[in-house]
Amino acid sequence: MVILGGLLISAACNRGVLRPPAESVRPIDASPWTTNAGAIAPTPAHVGPRNAALSDSDLDALWERQLMVPVAGMVRASLHDDFTSKRGSDRIHGALDILASRSTPVLAPDDCVIGRMFAGPVGGIVIYATDVTSHFVYYFAHLDGYLLGLAVGDRVAKGSVIGYVGSTGNASADTPHLHFQVMKRGAGRAWWDGPPINPVSFFALDGSRP
Numbered sequence: 001m002v003i004l005g006g007l008l009i010s011a012a013c014n015r016g017v018l019r020p021p022a023e024s025v026r027p028i029d030a031s032p033w034t035t036n037a038g039a040i041a042p043t044p045a046h047v048g049p050r051n052a053a054l055s056d057s058d059l060d061a062l063w064e065r066q067l068m069v070p071v072a073g074m075v076r077a078s079l080h081d082d083f084t085s086k087r088g089s090d091r092i093h094g095a096l097d098i099l100a101s102r103s104t105p106v107l108a109p110d111d112c113v114i115g116r117m118f119a120g121p122v123g124g125i126v127i128y129a130t131d132v133t134s135h136f137v138y139y140f141a142h143l144d145g146y147l148l149g150l151a152v153g154d155r156v157a158k159g160s161v162i163g164y165v166g167s168t169g170n171a172s173a174d175t176p177h178l179h180f181q182v183m184k185r186g187a188g189r190a191w192w193d194g195p196p197i198n199p200v201s202f203f204a205l206d207g208s209r210p
């Protein structure tokens, strides 16, 4: 049992590799990222092609979240935009693959509520989280493991460690990466099935080094 943000949490519901330090999870009130420091102007996602289910106000709302690149030490300029790369004949990737060494900390890109944690054959060890307004869903896949003590329902501050980069699921074992997806939480749709938004131009902050 550990105490995170005032919540008493059992680690027994976690799967995968569990590692310290639990103190990397800060309560939202302690977030140091509320000043929009380092913000850059949004452009490409506002002008490029996008899913018809997304409105300008959705994109403005996402920009207001001032997202952090969700891998420790990863800077915005080094991201490779593979959002529209093909997956099969009728599908696009709809996410970013962020390559990093195995066990590199995965960070909360926003003040988040952890919604789902499980392991499956495709995504491997995964986390689904929402922003605190429940407007957006953040999906993290192929993790090597979770932060020790992380549990569904936890509220974690932007920049907190939530897991570690890996290659679980259908990822190539020699190419550990974070599959990171942002979705609008669509009305009338399953929470995990909202229209994806390319996050590449919405990152206002480089990944911090915990």
Ligand SMILES: [Zn+2]
Residues within 6 Å of the ligand: 093, 095, 096, 097, 178, 179, 180
């Ligand atoms: Zn991917």
